Amino acid sequence: MPxxxxxxxxxxxMEEGTLAKWLVKEGDEVKSGDLLAEIETDKATMEFEAVDExxxxxxxxxxxxxxxxxxxxxxxxxxxxxxxxxxxATPAAAPAPVPAKDVAPAEAGAATxxxxxxxxxxxxxxxxxxxxxxxxxxxxxxxxxxxxxxKKLTGTGPGGRIVKADLEGAPTGAAASTAVAPAQAGAAxxxxxxxxxxxxxxxxxxxxxxxxxxxxxxxxTIARRxxxxxxxxxxxxxxxxxxxDALLKLxxxxxxxxxxxxxxxxxxxxxxxxxxxALERVPQCNVSFGGDVMRFYKRADISVAVSIPGGLITPIxxxxxxxxxxxxxxxxxxxxxRAKEGKLQPHEYQGGTASISNMGMMGIKQFTAVINPxxxxxxxxxxxxxxxxxVDDALAIATVMSATxxxxxxxxxxxxxxLLMKTFKELVESPLGLVA
Numbered sequence: 001m002p003x004x005x006x007x008x009x010x011x012x013x014m015e016e017g018t019l020a021k022w023l024v025k026e027g028d029e030v031k032s033g034d035l036l037a038e039i040e041t042d043k044a045t046m047e048f049e050a051v052d053e054x055x056x057x058x059x060x061x062x063x064x065x066x067x068x069x070x071x072x073x074x075x076x077x078x079x080x081x082x083x084x085x086x087x088x089a090t091p092a093a094a095p096a097p098v099p100a101k102d103v104a105p106a107e108a109g110a111a112t113x114x115x116x117x118x119x120x121x122x123x124x125x126x127x128x129x130x131x132x133x134x135x136x137x138x139x140x141x142x143x144x145x146x147x148x149x150x151k152k153l154t155g156t157g158p159g160g161r162i163v164k165a166d167l168e169g170a171p172t173g174a175a176a177s178t179a180v181a182p183a184q185a186g187a188a189x190x191x192x193x194x195x196x197x198x199x200x201x202x203x204x205x206x207x208x209x210x211x212x213x214x215x216x217x218x219x220x221t222i223a224r225r226x227x228x229x230x231x232x233x234x235x236x237x238x239x240x241x242x243x244x245d246a247l248l249k250l251x252x253x254x255x256x257x258x259x260x261x262x263x264x265x266x267x268x269x270x271x272x273x274x275x276x277x278a279l280e281r282v283p284q285c286n287v288s289f290g291g292d293v294m295r296f297y298k299r300a301d302i303s304v305a306v307s308i309p310g311g312l313i314t315p316i317x318x319x320x321x322x323x324x325x326x327x328x329x330x331x332x333x334x335x336x337x338r339a340k341e342g343k344l345q346p347h348e349y350q351g352g353t354a355s356i357s358n359m360g361m362m363g364i365k366q367f368t369a370v371i372n373p374x375x376x377x378x379x380x381x382x383x384x385x386x387x388x389x390x391v392d393d394a395l396a397i398a399t400v401m402s403a404t405x406x407x408x409x410x411x412x413x414x415x416x417x418x419l420l421m422k423t424f425k426e427l428v429e430s431p432l433g434l435v436a
Contacts, residue, residue: 003052005075007061007068009165010039010046011346016069017041018217019061028056030077037063037074040217044313044349045342051161054078066217135162142167142345168346218311226370233289233376233408237368238417240425243391244384244399247431254435258326267384268304268358269329273434275356275379276300276320278424285420286353288374289411295374303352303372304332306339313339314372316352325435360384366402376408377417379424 007017018040024030034050054077061074068074133150135143139162143150148170155162215223244267251265258265279286279300288295300321303314315335317328338344354376357369360383369380382402389398403424407417427433 002057003054003077004073005036005050005077007070007072007074008039008048008163009070010041010048011165011168011350014041014070014346016067018066019063019068019074020045022059022063023047024056026056026059030054030056041346044344044346046345049164050077051163052077133162134160139164139167216310218313222311225373229370229373233371233373234410235368235371236407236409236412236414236417237404238407238414238421239366239402239404240421241400241402242425242428243389244401244428247428248384248399250431250435254325261326263326263329265325265329266332267360268356268381269325269332270431270434271358271379271381271428272302272304272317272320272328272332272356273323273325274424274427274431275354276302276317277427277434278420279354280321281423282416282420284416285377285407285412287376287411288353289376289408290374294411297353300354301352303349303355303375304335305355305357305369306336308340308342313344313349314352314355315339315344315349354378356381360401366404368404369406371406371408373408376411377420378406380404380406 007019010017019037020040021038023035023037030036030050031053032051035047036050037048038045039048040046056075057078058076059074060076061068061072134155135150140150142148142164143162146167148167150162153162153166153170154160155166247267247270251267251270255264277300283296286297286300288297299319301316301318302320303316305312305314315332315338317323317331317335320328323331335344335348339349352372352375355369355372355378357378358381359367360381363383365385366382367380369378371378380403382404384399384401386397387400389396389400391398403421405417405421405424407414
């Protein structure tokens with residue numbers, strides 16, 4: 001019997017994607033674990049692997065096709081003993097992709113309807129055959145890396161096989177519990193997601209020489225999410241000037257001691273830690289607004305804005321307040337590198353309880369950033385520069401930066417936002433608290 005390959009849900013929130021590239025062609029023989037295609041989501045390009053063996057008898061969706069909904073049949077595999085020429089899908093089995101204007105593409109973390117649910121804790125039985133767990137090789141490898149117990153998952157692949165998509169959202173390691181997971185970036189907290197803003201109309205042609213470039217899924221999502229954030233969340237902006245001299249001195253001392261370990265702290269690494277500790281000390285700012293519920297987070301997961309070709313992505317330093325500066329530095333370098341290669345996994349950029357965006361390295365003195373919903377705040381960091389500054393009642397020259405917090409006023413009162421900014425300033429100006 002022919003096996004239908006369907007557009008996979010590569011994250012718990014994916015509704016559609018772009019079939020960026022086929023890695024096989026009709027007539028190729030494939031086995032479990034072989035890579036079949038590259039699928040572009042709104043944030044990354046990810047690999048789609050085979051879970052069954054056979055011959056690719058028909059490719060139904062051409063590479064480069066946008067807006068392919070999850071569940072759409074994209075190819076057919078002829079099973080063992082079948083004639084590949086006869087194993088074809090019926091026309092009804094391959095619905096055409098829905099145009100992007102008719103279906104709102106999945107935002108990072110937006111609630112989905114049609115996508116298969118992520119794997120859940122199995123309440124009765126597991127996906128086993130005897131003592132063998134039915135799981136793809138890639139799923140096994142990722143589970144081992146993330147500390148996920150495959151025995152506790154229910155597979156959504158053919159025959160109940162556990163595949164990579166089933167690992168998304170599953171409890172990992174000792175942290176596994178039945179507690180509610182923090183809201184994913186863009187997920188509705190307590191309410192249904194708001195309707196997406198109307199798309200902009202065509203650009204008038206004024207006869208100016210130009211070239212139009214089709215928007216990527218990432219750029220569409222950025223445009224939609226930022227527009228929605230500005231429309232839905234009343235932003236309040238609070239700015240403080242912060243002396244960096246003590247932090248720069250400590251950074252130099254720490255880097256001298258860490259040189260033998262190949263670790264080099266950046267100012268941004270230390271600011272990530274400072275924001276996380278500040279959120280722990282001012283927990284009323286480590287929240288999400290959900291209409292009729294307020295979610296208070298028990299740890300500070302910091303989303304860090306990283307510029308990549310074609311857009312912006314926010315890899316997450318989880319529980320940053322509890323991590324050492326060297327650990328944050330190592331993780332941030334690794335995440336930023338894979339972000340620029342488009343190799344981040346969804347759990348590495350979906351979520352976070354607050355964000356930080358640093359444009360100081362580009363000489364930007366001060367700016368305001370747009371909140372990344374459902375988060376309720378983002379810290380915008382400007383350049384450190386020599387400025388006249390009053391030190392001990394005397395005018396002096398100091399290295400000073402401006403930091404601006406954007407707060408969702410529905411969730412965070414001005415006084416609480418001001419307390420967070422004050423705490424952040426104190427931590428940066430007296431940085432020994434970051435290594436205590």
